[in-house]
Amino acid sequence: MLVDWDQILIALQETISMVAFSLAFATIIGLPLGILLVVTRKGHLWENAPVFNVLNAVVNVFRSIPFIILMVAVIPFTRLIVGTSIGTAAAIVPMVLFSGPYIARLIENSLLEVDPGVMEAAQAMGATPRQIIVRFLLPEALSSLILGLTIATIGLVGASAMAGAIGGGGLGDLAITYGYQRFDTVVMIITVAILVVMVQGLQTTGNILSKKIRRR
Amino acid sequence: MITFEKVTKIYESTGKQVKALDDVDLHIEKGEIYGVIGFSGAGKSSLIRCVNLLERPTSGKVVVNNQDLLSLSPKELREAKRNIGMIFQHFNLLNSKTVFTNVAMPLLLTKTPKEEVKKRVYELLDFVGLRDKADNYPDQLSGGQKQRIGIARALSTQPSVLLCDEATSALDPQTTQSILDLLKRINKEYNITILIITHEMGVIREICDKVAVLDQGKVIEAGSVFDVFAQPKTEIAHNFVSTVMHDEIPESVHQLIQSQESTSQIYRIVFVGESAGAPLLSQIAKQFDVEVNVLFGSITELQGTPFGNLIVKFEGEAKEISRVIMHINQQEVTVKEVLDNVS
CATH class of the missing domain: 3.40.50.300 (P-loop containing nucleotide triphosphate hydrolases)
Structure with missing residues (x-):
């Protein structure tokens, strides 16, 4: 093996921090976006066709760019924000841009699943639109939202590995530099194994959390 | 309100x-x-x-x-x-x-x-x-x-x-x-x-x-x-009322109506409220020269008031029967002749 365990550990930390920060920022962008995609559609709380159509198109545009291309395409923007286009921090920018619109879609889906009857009851009892979102829509969708965020997190783990290709660091970087380019099969197997365990753990945690909230 | x-x-x-x-x-x-x-x-x-x-x-x-x-x-x-x-x-x-x-x-x-x-x-x-x-x-x-x-x-x-x-x-x-x-x-x-x-x-x-x-x-x-x-x-x-009042005339009664003799006529009598308690039919049998035969009947309660529905055959001369109907009409009940295919 061409790397020692310390290197693997550092790579793991990088991956985790890339995923965690991206997830946090992407959720900050994706949650309001997802809510807007629901409440501005026809017949909903703040029906607004222009806003809905624009948001819908923007999300689709971002969702249609493959991550590897998005990563390269936004380099000037990345440089503007973090000052460099290489490294873990730099990788977070395209990861957020990639996963924010994705999370918006997942949240949109979860919110659309909420029984319209509950909204009707909320309106009948005189709730404000804000209260309907905060006290009715989000809590009723929470269990499904968590499953959606789990999917997004796993997607980010994949993206973080790709970010390795432009020097983002992390497990992906390790696998490509040593496992692939220097034919170190052991490193390859170890990084893949770690990624597998990570994804399994994330999915299991997501399932448990979601089930706990559903209490059913 | x-x-x-x-x-x-x-x-x-x-x-x-x-x-x-x-x-x-x-x-x-x-x-x-x-x-x-x-x-x-x-x-x-x-x-x-x-x-x-x-x-x-x-x-x-x-x-x-x-x-x-x-x-x-x-x-x-x-x-x-x-x-x-x-x-x-x-x-x-x-x-x-x-x-x-x-x-x-x-x-x-x-x-x-x-x-x-x-x-x-x-x-x-x-x-x-x-x-x-x-x-x-x-x-x-x-x-x-x-x-x-x-x-x-x-x-x-x-x-x-x-x-x-x-x-x-x-x-x-x-x-x-x-x-x-x-x-x-x-x-x-x-x-x-x-x-x-x-x-x-x-x-x-x-x-x-x-x-x-x-x-x-x-x-x-x-x-x-x-x-x-x-x-x-x-x-x-009427259709909605029928779903709970069961006042449809049963098939067997329909057949009776079809085969009725010319000397008899069939009526539906609807009793409402206090009139449901009055012994109307036995009065008729006593006062008039007709035979009274109840073919079908039901009594339901509506808002605490009894509500009756009877299908009755009167047998006798047409003139006598029309006197009976006049008598019934003076009471607080509704009476209607039942013809075939009409319920």
Whole structure:
């Protein structure tokens, strides 16, 4: 093996921090976006066709760019924000841009699943639109939202590995530099194994959390 | 309490206009239990949703508690809605919240002090008999229990009007009965005006004071439940009445009518209220020279008043029989000759 365990550990930390920060920022962008995609559609709380159509198109545009291309395409923007286009921090920018619109879609889906009857009851009892979102829509969708965020997190783990290709660091970087380019099969197997365990753990945690909230 | 003036609701769907409500006038007095019955698609849902403006009428006026709802600002309207409770066919409870929080929700929306919320919620849970379920989640409850929670939630803001949107349609007959009893109690104890829409005539018979029959967005018949049951004016009203009154003439009686001798005639006699207690038929048998034969009969109770329905064969001379009919017409009963194919 061409790397020692310390290197693997550092790579793991990088991956985790890339995923965690991206997830946090992407959720900050994706949650309001997802809510807007629901409440501005026809017949909903703040029906607004222009806003809905624009948001819908923007999300689709971002969702249609493959991550590897998005990563390269936004380099000037990345440089503007973090000052460099290489490294873990730099990788977070395209990861957020990639996963924010994705999370918006997942949240949109979860919110659309909420029984319209509950909204009707909320309106009948005189709730404000804000209260309907905060006290009715989000809590009723929470269990499904968590499953959606789990999917997004796993997607980010994949993206973080790709970010390795432009020097983002992390497990992906390790696998490509040593496992692939220097034919170190052991490193390859170890990084893949770690990624597998990570994804399994994330999915299991997501399932448990979601089930706990559903209490059913 | 609730007044509809020329309320019309038109939906646009794929370029086609659908009139869900067509020039509806309706007046509901304070403290009444008012039922609206109709087939699905008759416009019942639109009607009840116009009372709290979950749907806005295309034209017309909706007045609740002397407030013209359509003239209110969104804020005023939210305030007005707190005076109008609503329960639903599918309960529409929050599955992610406990029974307690569900009932408390309308109070939490206005930041009512915690102690007050607690007191009010337990009071209501006691009223609907589910105090011990406060910490349960809705999916741990039966349909009837869920509806009781729905009712408790609707009452939490102490409304003066309760709207029931097919509130018993998803429940079995026994549970329906217990929910109807609860609604009756609410009406009596809190003097809350109740508007019920349903497709079950049994619900109307059981608890309503007045009824309106809705068909294709129009009120085609309205009046006291008693009058509509005793003498439905329209075909549709009659059909609804038949579903619970079992006043259809049985097949065997039809055959009898077909084979009737020329000396006999068959009549339907409807007894209402006190007249149901009068020994009309035995009087007739004594006073007139006719034979009386009861072919079919049923007695139901409507609003605590007996309501009888008899099909009787009179045998004798035509002249004598017409004297009998004149005699019956002087009493407070309705009599109608039954011909074949007419029920």
